[in-house]
Amino acid sequence: MQKGQNEHQLIHRVNAAKINVEEADQLIRDYMPFIRTETGKFLKRPPVEGRDDELGIAMMAFYEAIGGYSKERGAFLSYAAMLIRSRLIDNVRKEQKHTYDVSMDAPLGDEDTTLADVLADSRNEQEERLMREATREEIAELVAQMKGFGVELSDVADNCPRQQRTLEACRKALQYARENPALLDELLRTGKLPISSLSAGSGAERKTLERHRKYMVALLLIYTNGFDILRGHLTQIMKGVTAK
Template sequence: MHRQLQMEPEGSPLRKEHKIEAQVWAAQKDPASADALIGQYMPFIRSETFKFTHAAPEAGHEDELNIAATAFYEAALSYQRGRGAFLPYASTAIRNRLIDFYRVEQRHSGLVPLETPAGEDGRQLLETLPDSRDEIGAYDLRAASREEIQEFGRQLATFGLSFSDVADNCPRQERTMAACHAVLNCARANPMLLDRLVHTGRLPVRELAMGSGVDKKTIERHRKYLVAILLAFTNGYEIIRGHLRQIAPKGGERT
C-alpha cells in the first residue's frame, strides 16, 4: 500500500484520500488536531450546509453551519476503514444531522421569534417587551464565570487533564454516575481527602473506595472525571459549585 502511495503523483485523488485519512486518525486522538481538521475543511462544511439550506450561512443560518461543523467532527470521530472515502461519509453525516436539527426546530415552529416586527414603527417584538433582566449583572457574572472556569482549567492542566478529557471520561450510565456522586459525597464529608487531592495531585482511591463503598475499579475507570468534579468542590470555585445545584443542594458549601 505504501509503495502504491509513493507511485501516486502528487495531488492525485488517492494520495489526497490517504492524507485526509491520516488527519482523521490524528483528530480521533487529539482535540487540537480535530480543531485543525475542522478549520481546514470549513469550506467543505460551508458548501455542504449551503446544499441543504440553499442560502449562505450568514443569512440567518449560522446555527446550521455550526451543526454541520459538529456533524463533520462526529464523522471524524466515528470514521473507520471500510466505510469508504471520508468526505462522502462526512457529507452524509452532515446531511443527516441537519435533517435531525430541522425536525427538532419544527417542534418550536409555533413560537414567534423575538425579531418579529411588532408594529408599524418598525420596532421588533423584543424591543416592545419589558426588560426585566439585569444586563450589567449578567455580563459581570459571565466574566466572573469565565475567570473561574479558566482558573479551573489551569488547575486541571496540572493534573494533565483538559475539559475534553473529562467529558470523554464522564459516566454515561445513571448507575455509574450515582457511584461517582457517592464518591463525591464521601470526599465532601472528609475534606482531608479533597486537600490531599490538591496537595499531592493524586486521587486517594483507596480511602474514597472505603468511605463510599464504590468499587476501586469504578473509581479508577472514571479517575479523570472524579478529579474534575472533586476539584470543583475545593475552595475557590463558588460559581461552578453554585451551578451544580442538583448534586450540591445545600449551596455547594464545603463541609
C-alpha cells in the first residue's frame, strides 16, 4: 500500500517536472542516491562525483526519463534505470571508437612523464579564465534580456529547429535581420519579434518563424549590441545562407 502511494507521488512529481525546470532539478537532486546506485551497478564500483563522467551521463539519462515517461512504460524508476543503463552502454561504445587514440596521460618510456608533460601547454590559463568570465557575463545579460521576452534557455533548447530546412529558414530570417538593423532595434524597443517583416523580407514561412519564436528571439538578441563573444562563437551559423 505504502509502495503504491510512493509510486503515485513519484509519478505526480515526474509529471510536474516535465513542465517545470526547477521541479526537474529538484527531482534529480532528490534521487541522486538512486542515480549513484544505478551508475555503481554499471561501473561495478561506487562512482566518484566530479571524476566519473558516467555519473553526469546517468543524471542526464534520469532527466531524459522524466521527459519521456508515460504510464504505459510501467514504473518510473524501472524505466529510469533502464534508460541510465542504455545511455551508459552508448557511452562505452562511443569511447571504444577512440581506443586507439593516443592518450595525453599515457606514460612515455620508463620515466614518470606523460605526453601532456612533454608537449608545451599552448593555453594561457589566466587568459582563459578571463575569457570564461566575460562569456559568463554575456550569457547572464542574454538570459536577462530573454526573460523580458518570457523566454528561458531551456525553452530555446527545446524549441530549437531539428530539421535542416527549418534551420535554414530561421537562418535566412536572421540574415535578413542582420542586413536590416532597424528590425533588431524594433525587437529591443517593442519587446516583440517582428515576424511579419522577417517573413516578408527573408522569404521564410511565417508559420515556421512563429513555431520557433523562442529560438529566433535568442538568436536575434545575440546579434544585437553587447554579445561579441557569443557572436564570435557562431562561426558557422551563416554558412550557405543567402537572404531573399
